[in-house]
Amino acid sequence: MPSVKFRPFADDDFESLSDIYGRLWCDARREDEMRLFGAVAVATYLSISPHSIVAEHDGRAIGCALGRVAGEASPSQWRWHRNLLIKAARAFYPELSRRMHDQLLVDRRELDVAATYLQSDDDCTSAELNLLMVDPDTKGLGVGGRLFDLMRRKLDAEGADGFFLMTDDECDFAFYDHKGLSRLASYESQTVPGAEGEGREVKLPGIYIYGQTFRQER
Numbered sequence: 001m002p003s004v005k006f007r008p009f010a011d012d013d014f015e016s017l018s019d020i021y022g023r024l025w026c027d028a029r030r031e032d033e034m035r036l037f038g039a040v041a042v043a044t045y046l047s048i049s050p051h052s053i054v055a056e057h058d059g060r061a062i063g064c065a066l067g068r069v070a071g072e073a074s075p076s077q078w079r080w081h082r083n084l085l086i087k088a089a090r091a092f093y094p095e096l097s098r099r100m101h102d103q104l105l106v107d108r109r110e111l112d113v114a115a116t117y118l119q120s121d122d123d124c125t126s127a128e129l130n131l132l133m134v135d136p137d138t139k140g141l142g143v144g145g146r147l148f149d150l151m152r153r154k155l156d157a158e159g160a161d162g163f164f165l166m167t168d169d170e171c172d173f174a175f176y177d178h179k180g181l182s183r184l185a186s187y188e189s190q191t192v193p194g195a196e197g198e199g200r201e202v203k204l205p206g207i208y209i210y211g212q213t214f215r216q217e218r
């Protein structure tokens with residue numbers, strides 16, 4: 001896609017990226033709810049990602065890649081933002097708050113899976129790609145591929161031996177097969193009781209861990 005600039009994250013990108021995340025992964029009908037859902041997620045990923053690459057087109061962020069090398073300090077101000085946004089959702093958007101509870105169950109399971117994987121001595125544990133997404137309107141135009149390649153190069157340049165990522169069957173995970181990553185582990189989808197009881201059940205998606213070592217490429 002011509003005239004796309006790639007650069008680090010700036011605070012002004014937060015709104016556009018929250019909007020993209022909400023459109024990709026939140027099935028709320030109201031636009032403000034989708035955006036708030038996206039804002040919580042993007043703040044969460046920023047809070048664990050010292051490295052960022054944003055794709056900008058016409059002055060607006062249209063995609064990003066966020067990552068971290070093991071042992072690096074994370075930008076803690078985003079954790080504060082995230083907690084504030086969750087409180088706002090609880091106070092003003094009860095239906096969205098329920099969705100967020102469900103999402104927390106998904107996140108917790110992914111964290112448990114990641115924690116188990118991180119105990120292995122695999123070279124891929126030395127860095128993590130935390131988020132990769134592009135605006136749904138610009139899919140298939142080369143932006144995501146470029147963001148991925150730039151972040152992979154960045155993590156390599158930071159001295160990581162390799163990297164891994166968590167994805168699930170609600171994502172375009174075949175992209176990582178296409179990019180030559182190995183699937184390191186798979187966990188089937190599960191149905192669990194909803195966080196707030198009431199006999200509700202929540203379907204947790206199947207989870208995949210993908211990874212790649214850099215030494216093979218050198």
Ligand SMILES: CC(C)(COP(=O)(O)OP(=O)(O)OC[C@H]1O[C@@H](n2cnc3c(N)ncnc32)[C@H](O)[C@@H]1OP(=O)(O)O)[C@@H](O)C(=O)NCCC(=O)NCCS
Pocket residue numbers: 024132133134135138139140141142143144145146166167168170171172173174175176178
């Ligand atoms: C996955 C995603 C980042 C790809 O970005 P994109 O801009 O659409 O991809 P590109 O146009 O740059 O494609 C780059 C290459 O990947 C291939 N590709 C793109 N999406 C693919 C998919 N879903 N499955 C397999 N290959 C894919 C393209 O054919 C292209 O191949 P080539 O370089 O050999 O020509 C984007 O579709 C997206 O944001 N999806 C929703 C969020 C998501 O699922 N993120 C990743 C998992 S968490």
